[in-house]
Amino acid sequence: MKPDALDHLWRSPHNQPSAAQLEQNKMQFLTDLRRRHRGAVIFMIWILMVLTFITGKVAVQLLWPNPAMDRIDPAREWGFLLLLALPWACLFLFFRRYRQHRARHGDFAQSISASLRALLDENRIARDRQKWVAWLWAFMMGLMPLIVHQLRAAGKAGDEILVPAFVMLPLLMLAVFGWMLWRDRQILGPRQRHLESLLASYDGAAPPVGK
Amino acid sequence: MNSPEQHQLFDCWTREHGAILHHVAHGFAEGDDRQDLMQELLLAVWKAIPAFRHDAQPSTFIYRVTHNAAMTWQRTRRNYRRKVEQFSALMPVAEAGGAAAPDAERLEALYAAIRELPPLDRSLILLSLDGLSYRGMAALHGLSEGNVGARLTRLRQKLAITLKETCHET
Secondary structure (H helix, E strand, C coil): CCHHHHHHHHCCHHHCCCHHHHHHHHHHHHHHHHHHHHHHHHHHHHHHHHHHHHHHHHHHHHHCCCCCCCCCCCCCCHHHHHHHHHHHHHHHHHHHHHHHHHHHCCCCCCCHHHHHHHHHHHHHHHHHHHHHHHHHHHHHHHHHHHHHHHHHHCCCCCHHHHHHHHHHHHHHHHHHHHHHHHHHHHHHHHHHHHHHHHHHCCCCCCCCCCC | CCHHHHHHHHHHHHHHCHHHHHHHHHHHCCCCHHHHHHHHHHHHHHHHHHHCCCCCCHHHHHHHHHHHHHHHCCCCHHHHHHHHHHHHHHCCHHHCCCCCCHHHHHHHHHHHHHHCCCHHHHHHHHHHHCCCCHHHHHHHHCCCHHHHHHHHHHHHHHHHHHHHHHHHHC
8 A cells, every 4th residue: 555545544534533522532531520529529528537537536535535425645555656657657758759759750640651751750650659558457466465555454345346446447458459550560560560660661671760 | 721722612612623533533443442532532523622722733742742642542431331321312323224335345444454553653654645745744743844754654564465465355
């Protein structure tokens, strides 16, 4: 096929989408978008609400103790306070890493290769974030016997805390670990290899991530 | 950018530059996967709209966003099954039946040959067929003009041979 014929074929009406088909795709997309957006917003609000509610209650009890309720004694119950501080510390660290990533790849819109480098960095951050979350869970589990001991010593919990702390929480932790491992092996790992091979196709001369 | 403005631009772009999305979806995916990729392309355009600066050409912006999305697109089995079900219910019946025109057959052969290429080459040949200049392609991909030219010369030859073989076979 000659180049002219190729260009003629490319401009033929068969190579143009029909208006009806485009409209159908667009409508389907908008329905999907609304669903995704709603789901993401609900999830974020839910996590933040729970964390803020618990932290707020503890903070109020610490600052303005209610005599009718058991007083929180930081000297005796620091394990619980540490447990509460950990997710906030992680959230702060994730946010700081995200800001650093944005600063490093400020030029990501410049070209497709720059976008690919930014995406690769983002993928690496997502994998690191999973590792941090795994360590956070492991640390929380390590802290659990101490928290249970402190709460029982302070008379704020009895035997009823044993099953949630040593059976239900470890089971939940295992489920979260399993999900993170699956995501790393099935999604993030293959995506990283895919992006690395794409970048290698840019002559193999692509500058390294973050530079 | 507020949502009504985003909706307005999205509507306008999908209407005026729908051919770009169509070419990219066909150049990077086949069969039912095309619908999956088309959704990803629309999502990429939608998400990118707030970053659009009005001094730039919308078509250049759409090329960058869609080619980027197509090159990084990976089909996931779950999405694939869900979207195939949705679209097989939505697709017009007329497309399935009837003899295909010679142009349509040759186009399908051309797209099949393009899909055989590595992602970067695929993107370059699609941009070239859409009439983008070497300079435009170089800026879009972050390559030098010389590199784009050398790659495209090789790619067009390769494509011509593949299509010649396909036409002889059929």
